[in-house]
Amino acid sequence: MVFSFIFLPLVIAACLPLIGKISKKLIPDVLTNATLAFLLINSILLIKPIFSRGSLLQNINWFGENVNLQIALDGFNLFMLFTISLVSLCITLFSIDYLKHYGHQANFYALLLVMVAGMNGLVLVPDLFSIYLFLEVAAVASYALVAFGLGPEELEASFKYLMLSVVASAFVLLSITMIFGLTGSLSFQAVARDLQDLNASLVLGVCLAFFIMGFGLKAALVPFHAWLPDAHPSAPAPISAMLSGLLIKVSGVYALFRIVYSVIGMTPVLSKVLMAMGAISIVVAALLALGQADIKRMLAYSSISQVGYIILALAIGTPLGIAGGLFHLFNHAVAKGLLFLNSGSIQHITGTRNLNELGGLGKKVPVTAGTNLVGALSIAGVPPLAGFWSKLIIIIALVQANHFGYALVAVLASILTLWYYLLIQRKAFFGPLNDRWQHIKEAPFWMSAANVILALLCLLVGIFFSPIFKTWIAPAADALARGVQQVLMWGI
């Protein structure tokens, strides 16, 4: 039941405000977490048919009449669905305790479920315009969620995010329109087929530039990144985790690369442009991260930098590069989700996010400190954690494709990444205990549990890297590497 990925969260979200009137906290908590757990199990169960058949198509029949609701599932989609469900589940677990700061759990969960539904929809539909629509669904929900705290800083950040996002969506829509004008249809398959016969490289170049700008803004690619360092810190911690861990990747990276690989086809020109932008993102954001005093701002810049890695790898075009990029996407979603949730824990425990005020927390709150360390080391690429493998594969892929300069950049930026993460560790957790924090206690159960689960994932994926790779990453990479053939194969 692949459609449940979209319908179930929407239906539950619609019911939640009413349920929220009856039970303020318990039922919304349980319901939301159960929904996401169900989706997670569903995504795992779908591995088998994908493995055996390569892709899955489903139609809905409405009272016998063939209503045109179609879903195409292949390795790439399934991988994204799995990532979305997994990280969202941990985030909602975290929210069980964290939302005490804000109240109105039912509203929050409803919006969050709509965002999840939007992301799932974006990932599943085989149609250009529907991608745009589901993009908007997720985006509207995210605007509201960023502003959820209703403080002046949050509202301002949300508004800026909204205004910039709207510009991006407008360009995406313009590009879709141009492609519709060229080919007369909007479904992936038809467009892929028609574009192959058409000789419209210049116009396609313009369309691609618009796509890069639009989806690049959503993915926070430099120079379209400026909204992220303001939006992510002001949002509540679980939302920062959702945005940084999932939304920018789904609505940015997935959408762009799905269109580039499966619909239009990767070309050397495009590869050059995307790789250059990815590399610029990596370096600029890493350097900017070094000077930050607010934990979440530093993490936000780090997200920009890591998305640069993902885009750099995906743009190489070789199967190994794609595999490395996708693996890094997964690892970053898990680890960055963990780090943002962790910053929420820190904020809950101490009330501040300023690194210069924290210090020596490691002794008092070992669980938070330990999970933070695991997440940081995973992103920095330290073995035996998961991030090491994905970064290694990316570097090997770069060398294999003879992009030695980029490989060097990737390696050097890794060191920078390690540095600023160690800075967080040192400033927040090690060192002498700042007197203000003498009486702090560990974070509440669900918050710590979510952190621990994600940290364990970082560790386990690093150690049992092979089965994860074979099950999830390899089919996804194959699906992309087949290029336009993938979509033509669907036979809708």
Added chain:
Amino acid sequence: MMATTLLWPIIFPAVMALILFLLPSRIKLIREVLAVLSSIVILYLGFSLFSLKNLTLNVDWLGMGINFDFRLYQFSAFILLALSGFLFLTTLYSTIKMKDHPRIREYYAYIFLAAAFSNGAVLANNFILLIFFWEALLITTYALITLGLKPTSHRTAVKSLIIGGLCDFSMIMGIGLVWASSGTLTMDAVHLEPHGLAAAAFILMMIGAIGKAGAMPFHTWIPDAALDAPVTFMAFMPASFEKLLGIYLLARISLDFFELKVGSAMAMVLLIIGAATIVLAVFMALIQKDLKKLLSFHAISQVGYMILGIGTAIPIGIAGGIFHMINHAMYKTGLFLSAGSVEHRTGTTELKKLGGLAREMPWTALGFSVCALAISGVWPLNGFVSKEMVFHGALETGYPIFAIAAWVGAIFTFASFLKAGHSVFFGARSTEVPKTRDSQWPIVLPILILAILCITFGVYNRLPLENFIQPILAGRAEPGEHLDFTAGALNLFTPVAGVSMLCLLIALGLHFYGWKRGGKKAYLASEPIHHLPVLKQLYDLSEARFFDIYEQGIKFLVWLSRVLFKFIDRPIDFIYEKVVVSIGRFFTGLFQKAHNGQYANYLAWTIGGLIVVLWVMLKLLQ
């Protein structure tokens, strides 16, 4: 024995590490007994695997040539045996020395984890596997240094991590190039000529190997760690494990992966690095006033001999380098352990405060003296044999400068150990330290074991040379030539040996002169050298960390970060002041708040970016 036995040296220490970590801190005796027993088990594993000589384990793992591939052969078996031996000695020693450490659980866990990772690195036959284990050692080193509990321990630990990380990344790049050149990731299938790309790969991997071993310029964390880390860590890692691993990799790089020719450019690089390390480090060692720091600089200096030996590319030189590796591990560990013994009883290792302890700590003094004579290359100890082999090789390269550098190093090595031994154990009894007695047997026994081994490996050098070293170089001899190093090993009456003895006498003279000049105080014996004209400036710069590339590198990066931030910040301000609204399409947000126009900024960047991308795409598509 089944192939999976190869996994035991890795899994067993890792499991023991976990168990030792989980035991509550108060159960001391059981922990100590368990640790020592486990190390004995690992040592037994090492012996039995060594007797087996050949075993491989190959499991398909990830495709694309990345396999779970382990290989036991003479060289790796030998290193494995050595690693387990040192693990045993260190563990025995630690039972007393680290007894009251507050984080004792972590200490044993890290030690055994490091052993597990090291065994994995030695046995690995696939480059990716090697990288995995090699990198993992960075974590255990970091953690062990922080256990020193000094205020600067953390900073030194980060320094070791960053320097190690840089060397490791260099090694990864080198491996990537090897893969590109040879198409395989299996270590024993690679054999390249070092030209062009392969030469670059050689240099990169070499950096990784010598960085782990602690050669210049990647050495700067070791002297810091000498003060900031526990002394048992110093004996464990920089003295033995890291040398064994680093030189093992360097030997494999020079012998197996790449065909190192005599006098080739790559060989010259090794020779120069080796010679420079020997000389520069020994000069630094000479003037040290703390015993542990002195020993750590010597550790760096002796690595130079090993690199020099391998760089000669001549069988006797290479054999000498590898033999020096194991010898050095033995006597340097012995020296660090005796320094630890002194620290244990007196609380300090500053040369100024110690003196005349030989009467009260006879066993420690004996062990120290034997090891000190060994490191100085005194006949007939093991240091003499390996150094002579290196000298022979260095002379045969045709560039006597390298041999001269090695001899200069020998002079000052002996001089500094005369100073050290004299200051700590002999001479007048210092008044600053209370009366004491020798350390307990778990501390003294390892030192004596190592001292005896030093003597054995020297006198009865057939044992190590034939069983360990010669098999490594098998097949490398010229046709017809018989590989035998033992014949003339102890021959004192050759020109080479004669020069070495002369060096020792010069050193004796220097020490005596300095001692007299310093008012009969042993620790001032090196001051005349210290205050020589050019040397004094260099020494001062060195103390100010001028030559420390890590420190300089940090300063540079901070500066760069600041500059780049300004370069991004100023243009944003520029656009804001002068070019407020959109350059391309149009939406000026009516957004009125304190940061007026900041949204417009972002939009300007966005639209600007779009225009750039558009232009680039169209340009490239034309």
Added chain:
Amino acid sequence: MIIQILLLSGLVLFSILAILLKDLLKAALSLAVASLFLGIIFFRLGASYAGVFEISVVAGLITVLFALTVALTRKDSEVQEARLTRLVFPLFFVIFLIIDGLVMKSLLQQVPALPAGPETGTFGDVLWKARTFDLVAQLGVILAGVLAVLALFRKKEEDKDE
């Protein structure tokens, strides 16, 4: 042709006015007029449904909402802005028009002819049958909007005081 150009320029002009005008109410009205122009353009191009939706939603609903908001808040109906904006923006707009014209001219010759695609049919067919998924997504957006309003305009009773 002339009418088309007039309508398009009117659209652009009133959109710019909507941004530049200082009085919020006048700005909202400009937006309504701009959308009116757009609606007429849609009608002329044969997209009657699009025209209807455009005019009713933007010129109708949204303008009413804006007017209500302005009336209810009433405080600063003047918006302060940097003086430079008023000078710089029109200048850049003119420059943009020139660049745009040149680019479009060269590009237009490169666009291949539009084929008649497979997705044709009456509006009803297209909306309900061919693009049903979009309806689902649209419902999702509306739901998100409703929830956003509920969330952002909630009464803050038991607050965040920890």
